[in-house]
Amino acid sequence: MKALETDQAPKSGESVAEYVCRLREGLGLTQKQVALKAGLHVQSLGKLERGKTTRLNRKTINGLSHALQVPGEYLESLYRGTPVETVQSVKFCPQCWVPGTPPDALWTNVRAKYCFECGEQLRNRCLSCDELITSLKHRFCPYCGQAYKLPKSKTLKS
Ligand SMILES: [Zn+2]
Ligand SMILES: [Zn+2]
Incomplete structure (x- = not known):
């Protein structure tokens, strides 16, 4: 907390x-x-x-x-x-986040909605199964195997 x-x-x-x-x-x-x-x-x-x-x-x-x-x-x-x-989640930019590193404080700020770096919408849920992401110690969603980081080329519709 x-x-x-x-x-x-x-x-x-x-x-x-x-x-x-x-x-x-x-x-x-x-x-x-x-x-x-x-x-x-x-x-x-x-x-x-x-x-x-x-x-x-x-x-x-x-x-x-x-x-x-x-x-x-x-x-x-x-x-x-x-x-x-129990519902605390990790918010991060799926484009800029480097797997293996903790999320930037500018992303996890409760008021942050978009990435300060690239403007991408911040995520706290798995893009594929919509489960809350509670830790970035892992690189993949434990529920469905979706990689948390997106390749640069992929843009999100939201
Ligand atoms: Zn970004
Ligand atoms: Zn998932």
Whole structure:
């Protein structure tokens, strides 16, 4: 859990409602502004913050993670009730990463989405099977055998 902006990570015992509300207020945004950014109805966000929403779909999670500038994993882990530690993943540039080396801190920063070096979208999931990548000690996905590093020529559609 080092190198994380801890105030952005969910606190233990915090509900999705409390977490979303805290982040929103931390950013000084109104429900309307966040809803707009997240592509949600302001009523839906209001409901969520009052703890009336028990189901979050992928679109809502993605929207909120964008609007509140936190990794989707944080919201997802709260929603599922799993500790954040277990879903900590490694974010890296599949083009610039050198196998056998740790990922650059500029990639693993929670707010980083694109590579500072080449502009490629950063990855924290296997490109082939979509499993979260939790360690770059290995060069290949343990689930499907896909190499984490991409050949330079291959570009990603995302
Ligand atoms: Zn790169
Ligand atoms: Zn895989």
